Amino acid sequence: MGIPQSFCSRGRSRKLPKANIPLDVIWNDDDHMDGHKDFTLNPNAYPRPKLLDFLERIHARGMKYIVIIDPGIGVNSSYGTYQRGLAKDVFIKYEGKPYLAQVWPGAVNFPDFLNPTTVSWWGDEIRRFHELVPVDGLWIDMNEASNFCSGLCTLPEGKQCPTGTGPGWICCLDCKNITNTKWDDPPYKINASGTQVPIGYKTIATSAVHYNGVREYDAHSIYGFSHAVATHKGLQALEGKRPFILSRSTFVGSGHYTAHWTGDNQGTWNDIKYSIYTMLNFGIFGVPMVGSDICGFYPQPTEELCNRWIELGAFYPFSRDHANYYSPRQELYQWETVATSARNALGMRYKLLPYLYTLTYEAHTTGAPIARPLFFSFPNIPDLYGLSTQFLLGESLMVSPVLDQGRTNVSAVFPPGTWYSLFDPSQAIISKETQTFILDAPLHVINVHLYQNTILPMQRGGMISKEARMTPFTLLVTFPAGATNANAKGRLFLDDDELPEMELGNGQSTYVEFSASASEQLVKVWSDVKESKFALEKGWVIEKISVLGLSGVGGSFAIEVEGDVDILDASKVQLVETEHKFMGGMETKSVMVDVGGLNIPIGKKFTMSWKMGIS
Known part of the structure; x- marks a missing residue:
């Protein structure tokens, strides 16, 4: 429930505490891998003895370490995970052969998580990796599934793929579109990519086959869900502890197994607004542990935007600062103003941890979201139905962030009753009916109010x-x-x-x-x-x-x-x-x-x- 940071090095993990900014989790993108291959360790950038020494020290402080893995398994004759998977016949098929795609390692096959044998193999790979690196959770990405190519592909002859230069997301396999089946060219067309393209564009071909003859056409939407279930089972089998999983792709029921972040957002004022109603929607969908990359994944945000985003993001159920590898550094201590905002907002988050944890328990037992639209507590006020610039944590704690550039105040709607400022409970607002108030909000201030008739436990x-x-x-x-x-x-x-x-x-x-x-x-x-x-x-x-x-x-x-x-x-x-x-x-x-x-x-x-x- 803390504020994770998406960087892994000794220096950076020390700088946040030195800046008096709370830190609970070190996240690692795929630079820890050997050639972008799952369940491997880069021997040069991440020599195992030094990594184990680093992890021993952060674990002693109570911190956690989580790494990314993707579902695509690199086609490589010297890669143990791939060879074991091939021997156990765990991959999705096309015309009887493992379906070939391309993601970060290059050519890959996709595990078929509907197959019980695949689930066992995946759990065994997690066990092997945990023996290599004692991770505390897994971040599963690219599991829509994402594919840099489309259609039916083969390995190119006489050339290296990928070349190792230029963007890694350019398709270099030899591919042809598949349009001769009702699954690849259905009478009902969707426009999921925003352009007129085949239904299997940049993903697994919809006529590919899963376990027991299930077509990808019928299983596509649950691929990320089945990936999360298999990962959850594998992690829980390690030590009998509660698994932590973060997944990009979700479906109905995913919230039981995984947290969710909203993907590769942008460091813009529009995206900070989008993050609120996306978070609220996912809570309603049954995925309560949700949040967006604070300050944006790319491009680099402005200093002002990052101030406002950490003030808001400190109150996401899932709160994480994460950026693109190629973006300029944007850790919260990079700007002193942002560090001040982080200390204020995250300081309050850590006081609220018992309340947030209780809301997580209630989400688990009742299905109620952690972050909620205002109409959840005030269903008889139609004016609140479309409000997505404010939100509630639980029944009665209302967050009203600044979401526009250059503003030093915020226009906030208050349902009838007495609302007390969380940062200064001597300050209060009395709303005799549903009213809008203009609240002061200088750069380091976010307005959070507690409703009447509430008892809030804090530490x-x-x-x-x-x-x-x-x-x-x-x-x-x-x-x-x-x-x-x-x-x-x-x-x-x-x-x-x-x-x-x-x-x-x-x-x-x-x-x-x-x-x-x-x-x-x-x-x-x-x-x-x-x-x-x-x-x-x-x-x-x-x-x-x-x-x-x-x-x-x-x-x-x-x-x-x-x-x-x-x-x-x-x-x-x-x-x-x-x-x-x-x-x-x-x-x-x-x-x-x-x-x-x-x-x-x-x-x-x-x-x-x-x-x-x-x-």
Whole structure:
């Protein structure tokens, strides 16, 4: 759930922490491979002893290492993966022979993941590679499947293919179009490439044959899905841990097996806008762990755009800075202004990790997206149906980014109710109906607001998620300003994040439901805990509870913790009032009350109350 960076070297992995920018994952594109061949290691650029030493050190810090692999297996008589695949007959066929295509290694055959033998072979290749390089996940690309050629191809005679010079994506096989079957030239034409071309253009010929005689025509859309399923099975078999897979191609059901990034986007202001509704669409499609390449894959973004993109991208469910090998360097520390924006936005992301992880659990168990359109929480407001410049994380955390060049403010829509600034909860907006507000948004600022009736669990944050998730908790409780009776709710799921399944009942997870109520006489915050053992063993505690929308502190402060009479030292409890400042008008006084100096175990039920009215 952290912010990965798409570069692998000792120097670059050190520069982000030195710039106080969080870093969790080192990603490697195919420059780690020997001749672009899957499951190989370049002996010159990536000598194994030095790579293993590097990985030992980053693993000791809790960081992860993920490399790219493509489905195309290079046709090469000295390549073990290919020879083993050929011996097991795992490739898609055309007229009884492995279908020939071209991608980065040159001539390739494509594995047929509908074939159970292929799935076993693929898992064995993952095992062999993991013994060579202890990767923590796999990034599966080019699996639509992408082909630099079209039609029926053969190896050219008397010439090298590819030549090793010029763009690697130029077809150099000898190919001819296939148009003599109803699968290659169907009566119903699609225009997927944007030009009038055959249906099998730049992919596997649609008359090619999979396992049990299934035509590519009928299986094309699930190729990436079947690739993800096989990869998931192979990774899980290694150590019984929860696999992490990132796939470019997806289908219905892919979200159970893989995360998704939106492909080779561009570093433009249009593309930063596209990223939001693409993310929202994929959440609705059932792929909740989704995001776009922050700052764009190519060409190099402007400094201003990269500032705005990291502010937004820090709140993608899947958050990664990644660029084209041929583009100028764009790590977040390259510009000091971008580094500042990254520290601000990613600093908040790492405080929100328990909330984001709970949303991931809910996505797994209910299918609800992590990132949602506003109409998910406000379905009776038609004006929100087409809104794609803002979004919600979960039910009530709204992100309103700057998406246009040269802007130092943002026009944001607020459904009716009270919305508190996440970066400064003393600042709030009261929207009496669905209203648009102009919010200040200087270069390093992104506006994020928390809706009323919510209890948001947060932690202190950190430079790496392993450290951040062990810090004490704060609960942010929001009541609607001006209400006479109000309630708030929140949830928290905790587990050993490497277990194969996110579930209760395994002895290594805890689920907490938080509740709060307020009236003119009494404010009360309490919890109900399911399967407390895991949280108690980890030692997680609540150090502060902040309650928003109140008139002040009265008397009779009390707290009860299950099984503990003297757990709270009343002399250390600190109650601090901060008066809210409202945009949208508020006639009566309303304050935020911070209750600090607490030490409440997350794994124990508690009840805290005091006399206080809502303004």
